Amino acid sequence: MTGPLDIPTARRRYITVCALFWLPLGLSLAPLILLLTERGMTTATIAGLFAAHSLTAAALELPTGGLADVLGRRAVLVAAGLLNLTALALVGLGSAPWLLALGMVLMGAGRALSSGPAEAWYVDTVHADSGPDADLRPGLAGGSSATSAALAAGTLLGGALPWLLGLGPDLGARLSEASSGLVLPLSVPLLLGAAVEIAFVLYVLTALPEPPRPAAALRDVLRGIPATVVGGLRLGGRDALVRRVLLGAGAAGSALVVIELLMPGRAAAATGTSESGAVLFAGLACAGFICSGLGSRLAPLTARLAGSGERAVLAGLGAGASGLLLLAATAASTGAVALALSAAGYGLLYLGLGAAGPNQNDILHRRVTSAGRATALSVQSLALQLVGALTGLVVGTLRPGPVPWLLGGAVLLAGSLLWLRRSVPTPSAPQATTPRIVPDRVSPNNRRGPGEAVWSGHRPGGTLEFHAPQSQE
Structure with a gap:
């Protein structure tokens, strides 16, 4: 290049x-x-x-x-x-x-x-x-x-x-x-x-x-992966903002699993047959993706109106939780009004998650740099999948009705409330999490700043370090 x-x-x-x-x-x-x-x-x-x-x-x-x-x-x-x-x-x-x-x-x-x-x-x-x-x-x-x-x-x-x-x-x-x-x-x-x-x-x-x-030889690459994995898992413990991002991703995963498990059966019950319910669910899924895309497009505007990316995440996850709670409120109802409210709740969930996602990732990327960025994103994805899987197991044991929807709404609401308290910036300048490669022969350009917590693991060409400021909340 x-x-x-x-x-x-x-x-x-x-x-x-x-x-x-x-x-x-x-x-x-x-x-x-x-x-x-x-x-x-x-x-x-x-x-x-x-x-x-x-x-x-x-x-x-x-x-x-x-x-x-x-x-x-x-x-x-x-x-x-x-x-x-x-x-x-x-x-x-x-x-x-x-x-x-x-x-x-x-x-x-x-x-x-x-x-x-x-x-x-x-x-x-x-x-x-x-x-x-x-x-x-x-x-x-x-x-x-x-x-x-x-x-x-x-x-x-x-x-x-x-x-x-x-x-x-x-x-x-x-x-x-x-x-x-x-x-x-x-x-x-x-x-x-x-x-x-x-x-x-x-x-x-x-x-x-x-x-x-x-x-790098494949053997060296494979040898360096375990240290990268351990460091990725520790990342949330080092930085309060990153921890919020990971917990928010887990809450979003819980909400998405509730939708995926419960909405097809709800659509079939609304139409009377599995075939027509599948058609209705396909239409809802398409509408959900459109709402998610619209929310993503509105993410920068949401941050400007809210005053910060953190407040925008709070608003987005809160809106998504409201959508799930609306679905819970109409779970035992039938008729045109209930269907309309259910569709509105479904769209609101995806709109809110779409608006929250880019703002969460913007915060994450400001806390990490190139050497560990993909790992940090993988930790975020893992949090979404694991919390979603756990929620799915719990939902599968619950009786049909409002309770499973309330569970998903409560988890997503808890994820949004994490962003109520603003982080107090550290007094020294640029304290973002900065994963980087430190060559085996240390040069003057690779000195650790004061007050930085570090995890490291050997990888080809040097040592992979995440330098994380001790965030205050």
Whole structure:
């Protein structure tokens, strides 16, 4: 790379990467369970396949975040795209349970690899061009909006394609017959997603330049990952603001799991049949992604109106909690008014989470620097997944009604209340968390500042250190 990209170019490329990565997932959302059912999988088997995906993503979340900090953002993003390409092809074409399980495991690995590198690349590029005080919120908001738009468009297209193939001269039946049952109409959205993954990989290779990193043997890379993981886990304990971000992510994960578990059944109950309920839920999911994208676009304005990013997070998570509490209030009600209020609560949840996300990440990026940025994002994603999984287990034991919705609303409300108390800045100048690489031969430019707490672990080329000010609250 001859020089850093300018901010508008970096923002456009980051937004494009977000859209290309999440569009295949959107394409697979609507047909995936129906395709697995068509392949002869039972409900228990399907649940096991999804568990394999979630557990793989959770287990690899931190190690792959450290890998991105060692090997580079672009290499890890390419690996994520290739894994998702293989996974979509296996799930779209496979019929044997072990093939489908392998596809779901690879999809979980791709998900873990993807959580952080693109955003870390964008922040690194902006800082290289304009310094650490550059405003990150517009780009982060644009990336979140592009993600939501890609998911919304993919959900609609993925749900419509199998239906369109059944119109007229039943192209779906001909396609299935020509492929000896290998390609079903429900397979087409996943195979289209695999084609999009090819475009994603090519775009990452050509559009995301980054400075060369020191060459490292795979053995040395793997040796450095455990220290990176331990340091990532300690990050929240070192910095009060980072701890709030992680807890806020966990609260958001709890809310999202409640929606995913309970809303499909609620939609089916409202319409009277599973088929029509699925159509209603698809429409709600698309509307939710649109609301999330709108909230993300409004994130910078929310911060300006609220007076700070911290207050904007408080407002966003509070609005999301209000949406869940509205869903709880209408859980036992029927009729047009209850349906309208439920839809409003659903949209308010996603609008609030969309507005809170970029502001939380802006705070996080001001507390860490390039050497540990992807790891920090992986810790954030891990918090979301683990708290969400725990909430899902609890919700599964509760009786249908308002109580499960109240649980999700209470957790999200607690996450928002964490931001009521403002942090008192430390008196010395720029005290942001600054993970960096300290070469084995210390130079005058790599001195530790006074009052900084440090964790470190060996990695190729030096020692990875997170320098965290002792935040006061």
